[in-house]
Amino acid sequence: MTSKMLKFVSVSQRQPEKRTADDRRVDFDEIYEDFVPEQATEQASRCSQCGVPFCSVHCPLGNNIPDWLMLTAQGRLEEAYDISSATNTFPEICGRICPQDRLCEGNCVIEPGFESVTIGAVERYITDTAFENGWVKPTLPVQERTQSVGIVGAGPAGLAAAERLRAQGFQVHVYDRYDRVGGLLVYGIPGFKLEKHIVARRHALLEESGVVFHLGQGIGAGAGELAFEDLRAKHDAVLIATGVYKSRELGGPGSGLAGIERALDYLTASNRRSLGDELPPEASALDAQGKAVVVLGGGDTAMDCVRTAIRQGAESVRCLYRRDKANMPGSTREVKNAEEEGVMFEWLAAPEAFLGDSHVTGVRATRMALGLPDASGRQSVEAVEGSSFTLKADLVIKALGFDPEPLPQLWAQPGLDVSRWGTLKVGHDSFMTSLPGVFAAGDIVRGASLVVWAIRDGRDAAASIHQWIEDNVTASAMAEQG
Template sequence: MSAKMLSFVSVPQAQPPKRLADDRRKDFDEIYNEFSPEQAATQASRCSQCGVPFCSIHCPLGNNIPDWLMLAADGRLEEAYSVSQATNSFPEICGRICPQDRLCEGNCVIEKDFDSVTIGAVERYITDTAFENGWVKPVLPVVELESSVGVIGAGPAGLAAAERLRASGHQVHVYDRHDRVGGLLIYGIPGFKLEKDIVLRRQKVLEEQGVIFHLGKGIGAGEGEIAFEDLRKKHDAVLVATGVYKSREIGGPGSGLGGIVRALDYLTASNRRSLGDVLPEGELDAAGKDVVVIGGGDTAMDCVRTAIRQGAKSVKCLYRRDKANMPGSVREVKNAEEEGVEFVWLAAPESFLGDTTVTGVRAQKMRLGLPDGSGRQSIEAEPEGLFTVQADMVIKALGFDPEPLPEMWKADELKTSRWGTLQVDRVSFETSVPGVFAAGDIVRGASLVVWAIRDGRDAAAQIDQWIAARSSSLAAE
C-alpha cells in the first residue's frame, strides 16, 4: 500500500473551491472549480483502503474506488483513469452529477467521525486530466464483426451500451429523435451541474470509436420517423434505451391555467438557449417572475436554480414533506439555499388561482405522521392550514413516467409492466420480442444516470452473447 494513504486522521475533508453564490447566479457555468494536483492527491490520500470497501459496494457500477484513489494519491493519474474507465463508460459525467452523498461518499467508512473522502471530485479531476493529456482513447475492436445493433436512444444507457458493443466489434447505430447526443445529459441537466462540452467531447470519442449516430430520427409511424419493424429488419439486435419522458401531472382547480409548465419543457428550453438555439423571446423564461416549483427531487432543484439564473423575481419550492424526508440531494438543496431559493416545507398544492394565467398557488399545510410502507413518514393535512403563495409561473417537477411505446411504435407485442415500463428478462435484458432488448429507465423507471450506465453496459454484454449464440446456431444448421 502507498505510504501516502490513511491520512484522514490528520487531513480534513475539502471539496474543490466553490464559486461564490453571487457569481454563480449570473451564469450557467459549473459551480465548482478544479482541484489543483496537490489538492487532488491530498484528498485522495484520505482513503482508509478498508478491507470491505463500502464505497464500491454502494456504487451501482462497482467502481474500484480505493484503487484509483491510491493511484491518484501517488500521482499516477493515467493509471488511475485506466482503472476508473474499466468499470465506468463516463466517469467525467458521474463525477459531476452522481449523488455521491447518497452512494459512495455517503457509505464511506470514515464518514461518521472524519467526513468522507471526496470521491466524486477526485473522479472528476482524474478524468478531466486524462482528457487534457490525451489519455482518453476510443476502445477500438480487435476484430470487426458483420453483426449490427440498433440502439434507440442516445442517453446514458444507450451510449454506454453503444460503447461496449462497439468495443466488442459490432457495427453500432444509435437513433435519437433529438438533434443532439446525450438525452437528458444535454437537455435535462443544467450547465451549472454538467457543462455541455463535457458531453460533446465524449460524443467525439464514441464517433472515433466507430459508433454511428442518426439524430432527429424518431421511431414510430409518423412522418420522418423510422418504423420499429423496419429497424428490426436492419439490425441483428435492437436495444431500447429511450428513458422516461412523460411528465407526471397534477390536478386540482386551475391546473390548466397558462403559466403552469412541465419541468422538462422548462429545462429543455433553458438548455437550448445555453447551446445557442434561438427560441421565441420570453418563452419558458423565468426572468422577472415569481416562480413556484412543485416537487422535492433533483429535477426540482435543477428548476429552482435555473430560475434564479434567469433572473426570477422570487423562487420558492413547495414540498409536501420536510427537509429530512426530501428525496433530492442534500448537497443540491444546500446549493439552492445559498443561491437564494426559498423552501416552503410541509406544503402541498391544492389549487391554482387566476383567470387565464396563474397568479398564485393555494397550498395546504401538512404534518408528518407515522412511517408508510416505504419507510418514509406519511403526511396528513393540518386543520385550517390553507395559505396562498404568489406566482406567475409554476413549474411541475413531480417525476417522470414511461411513454406508451407499444402504442407509439405500433408494436403491440412489446409487453409492459403495470407501470408502463418494458418487461425484460432480468438476466438477459431481452423483451417479449425476440432480438429486442431494453435497458435504463424504460425498464427501471425514473432513476439515476449511474444506474442507466450500469444497465447499458450489462445489456451490451448480454446482446453480445445473444448474437454470438445465434451466429453459432445458424452456422450449425
C-alpha cells in the same frame, strides 16, 4: 499498503473551491473549480483503504474506488484513469452529477468520526486530467464483426451500451429523435451541473470509435419516423434505451391555467438557449425572468428548476415540497447550493389550487404533517386543517417525476410487454424484452432513476446482447453454411 494513505486522521476534508453564490447566479457555468494536483493528491490520501470498501459496494457501477484513490495519492494518474474507466464509461460525468452524498461518499467508513473522502471530485479530476493529457482514446475493436446492433436512444444507457458493443467489434447504430447526443445529459441537466462540451467530447470519441448516429430520427408511425419493424429488419439485435420523458401531471382547481409548465419543457428551453438555439416566440413562457416562480417537487429535477430560475433573473423562487427536508428525495448538496443562491423552501406544504383567471397568479397551499409509516416504509403525510396559505406565482413548474411513454402503442408493437407502471418488462439477467432479439435498459426498464444506474444497465445489456448474438445469430449462420 502505501504510507501515503490513511491520512484522514490528520488531513481534513476539502471539496474543490466553489464559486460564490453571487458569481454563479449570473451564468450557467459549473459552480465547482477544478482541484489543483496537490489538492487531489492530498484528498485522495485520506482514503482508509478499508478491507470491505462500502464506497464500492454502494456504487451502482462497483467502481474500484480505493484503488484509483491510492493511485492518485501516488501521482500515478494515468493508471488511476485506466482503473476508473474500466468499470465506468463516463467517469467525468458521474464525478459531476452523481449524488455522492447518497452513494459512495455517503457510505464512506470514515464518515462517522471524520468527513468522507471527496470521491466525486477526485473522480472528475482524474478523467479531466486524462483528457488534457490525451490518455482517453477511441474504443477500437481488435476485430470487426458483420453483425449490427441498433440502439434507440442516445442517453447514458444507450451510449454506454454503444461503447461496450463497439469494443466487441459490432456495427453500432444509435437512433435519437433529438438533434444532439446525450438525452437528458444535454437537455435535462443544466450547465451549472454539467457543461455541454463534456457530453460533446464523448460524442466525438464514440464517432471516432465507429459508432454511427442517426440524429433527428424518431421511431414510430409518424411522418419522417422509422417504423420499429423496419428498424428490427436492419439489425441483428435492437436495444431500447429511450428513458422516460412523460411528465407526471397534477390536477386540482386551476391546474389548466397558462403559466403552469412541465419541468422538462422548462429545462429543455433553458438548455437550448444556453446552446445558442433559436426558440419560437411562445418559448418566452418558459423564461423566469422577472417572475415569481413556484416549483412543485423535492427531487433533483426540482433543484435543477429552482436554480435555473435564479439564473434567469426571477423575482423570487420558492420550492414547495410536501415532506420535510430530511425526507426529500433530492441530493442534500443540491439543496444547500440552492439555498445559497437564494431559493426559498416551503417544507411540509402541498398545493391545493392554482389561482388566476386565464393565467396563474398564485398557488394556494396547505401545511402538511408527517404521520405513521406507510406500506413503503416512508412516513405518510396529512394535511393540517385550517393551515392554507397563498404564494404569489407568475410561473409554476411541475417537477413531480417522469413516467414512460406508451411505446407499444406509439410503435405499433402490441407484443412488447410492459409492467403495471408502463416500463418495459425484461428478463432479470438477459435484458431481453418479450420480443426476440429486442433488449431494453435504463429508465425505460427501471423507471426514472440516476444516470449512474443507466450506465450500469447499458453496460450489462451490451454484454447480454453480445452473448445472445453469439448464441443465436452466429450459430444460425453456421447452420446455414453447414
